[in-house]
Amino acid sequence: MSLMSWGMYPKIKNTVFKFTTAENLKEIINTNDELIPYGNGRSYGDSALSTNIINVKPKDYFLDFDEQKGLLHIQAGVLLSEILEHYVPRGWFLKVTPGTKLITVGGAIASDVHGKNHHVEGCFSECVEAFTIMLADGETVTCTKEGTPDLWKATCGGMGLTGVILDAKIYLKKINSQYIDQTTIKTKNLKETFTAFEAYQDKPYSVAWIDCLAKGDKIGKCLLMVGDFRDDGKLNYKLKAQKSIPFNFPSFALNNWSVRAFNWLYYGKSKNGVSKQRVDIDTFFYPLDAIGHWNRIYGKNGFTQYQFILPKETSYEGLEEILTAISDSGKGSFLAVLKLYGKANDNWLSFPIEGYSLALDFKIEKGLFELLDKLDEVVVKHKGRIYLTKDVRVSKETFEKGYPNIEKFRTFRKKNKMNSKFQSQQSKRVGI
Ligand SMILES: Cc1cc2nc3c(=O)[nH]c(=O)nc-3n(C[C@H](O)[C@H](O)[C@H](O)COP(=O)(O)OP(=O)(O)OC[C@H]3O[C@@H](n4cnc5c(N)ncnc54)[C@H](O)[C@@H]3O)c2cc1C
Structure with a gap:
């Protein structure tokens, strides 16, 4: 059976090799090309x-x-x-x-x-x-x-x-705990989101969920979650059983309206201003792992994640431009995650540079790649780059411009x- 990636796109035929010893693996490598x-x-x-x-x-x-x-x-x-x-x-x-x-x-x-x-x-x-x-x-x-x-x-x-x-x-x-003291900050626009990220920089963990359907002066509104481990000696961690999506959803199930309803529930129902919660490791670090095969909600054609990063100096302007283009396109993304990054390391193809990165999930549908090509132009203009582990369509030219x-x-x-x-x-x- 051929293997697929998490986006379930593209679906290509492949031969799968398993190995038990180093000798086995050596033989596979010596006798085949185009291996990954x-x-x-x-x-x-x-x-x-x-x-x-x-x-x-x-x-x-x-x-x-x-x-x-x-x-x-x-x-x-x-x-x-x-x-x-x-x-x-x-x-x-x-x-x-x-x-x-x-x-x-x-x-x-x-x-x-x-x-x-x-x-x-x-x-x-x-x-x-x-x-x-x-x-x-x-x-x-x-x-x-x-x-x-x-x-x-x-x-x-x-x-x-x-x-x-x-x-x-x-x-x-x-x-010394499996719990995290989480602070959630609800912001009204991109300016407030940036101010909140900078204000909570001393917290070791931070991530923001952005409402990417917001328009006009509400563009960039978010829930920013920051936190750190507690010190209460409670280490009774067990892996939780996953509830699983049993089959691919029909492709019409995920549309602008369902994303809007999700955003209303997620953002609209959370408290205004600043609130505090105690959450466990899985809730804080791995919320999506609670549902097995959640990739099936995007339907049988699959989906992709578009993740880019921009240097700090150009992040605000670039994000505003990209969020406006997405909101105007009407192609909603359930998941729109914004993170702040520290200094880059020396590895030749590592993704992070000092700045802000946004990750957005889109189902594969007509017009999507044209939209992403336009977003690439904004990323290149602002001296950013695309994350290879999420990517399925970036051009050689765009890729090269991001990775010196x-x-x-x-x-x-x-x-x-x-x-x-x-x-x-x-x-x-x-x-x-
Ligand atoms: C819900 C979700 C959330 C995610 N969040 C993040 C995130 O916050 N930050 C982030 O950086 N990434 C994130 N990712 C991406 C994920 O962490 C990476 O794609 C990771 O590399 C996947 O690991 P894998 O074992 O599944 O490898 P695969 O997907 O099987 O392979 C990924 C790459 O690693 C190579 N590879 C795998 N095993 C080996 C090996 N033994 N030797 C050499 N090369 C190998 C493959 O050739 C391929 O290029 C997320 C993915 C999902 C689904």
Whole structure:
């Protein structure tokens, strides 16, 4: 059976390889081209899709834990949820986690994912001490930032295009509660939203949900959620059972009106001004994981996430322009998440730069890609970039303008004979 990504678009035929030993994997790599590693398929677009797919998820052993250092050694197919299940009750949490816990450690390194605390902890690679990777010649290398700097900079954020990550050593952070003290700030427009983000910068975690159907002077109104862990010794964390969407919704179910109704319920029903709540890890970090297969609400044609980031200096103007264009287009997005980012790292294709990023989900329908092409022009004009792990359609030209280190990445792949061996639909499209 062919594998798909989380956006369920595109649907392409692929051969899926599994391996049990390093020798098996070496043989797969030696005898095939156009290979791409696949973790848990939570990337939205075509970065984990190719003619030949290497499924890494079954490699999910915990190898060692150094309690003194908080250093965990695991295989690359371990899910973040599995780490939480075993280590939150012992008082440890992930230093960096994205908005879903259902991703593999290999996928977290390959996309160099970030969370609600990028302005404090940076990307996932910043909590990695070392990883081992099988390269295009079938050799296995232990990679560290100091020992093999080019391989590190190419692999962290390199979307699986340098080889197959086999295991990693990652630092966890000490916590003394599975609860978070959350403050919610309701704002009336983009200006208030920016002021609130700046005012709460000292909080380690922050994220805003934007009403992207708002118009005129209400553009950019949001609910900003900020928080930090409590210190109450309550660590009784258990993974919750998911309720699942059993089938693809008909495509008409998600339209401007249903998004408007959702926004009214979510924004309209929440308290004005500033309010405080105590919430658990899953509610704060992973609200979407509560519903299994929620991607099916977008219908059988699938959906995509458009995520861009703009430098701080141009963020306000750029966001205003983009939110206006979306609101005018009438193409509503349930999910419109705004985050503040700290300094960029050195990795050649890592997404974050210092500024603001917005992520929007859209169902695949007529006219969508034309709208996104227009948004790309605004992103390029304001010196921003698109996030590869969400993307399924960005052009080579737009991509290149956002990532100034692209030539270093290309040269490295060529020099190490990686470019025909490891390829995805996306790498072919954007020419990497
Ligand atoms: C609900 C939801 C919320 C999300 N929130 C965020 C967020 O807040 N921040 C964020 O940064 N991302 C976020 N994401 C995106 C997600 O974290 C990334 O796409 C992540 O890389 C998916 O990991 P995966 O294991 O599912 O990998 P896949 O989707 O299977 O693969 C993703 C990429 O990693 C490569 N890869 C996977 N495993 C390996 C390996 N072992 N060796 C080498 N390369 C490998 C693949 O080739 C591909 O390029 C979110 C996704 C969802 C569905």
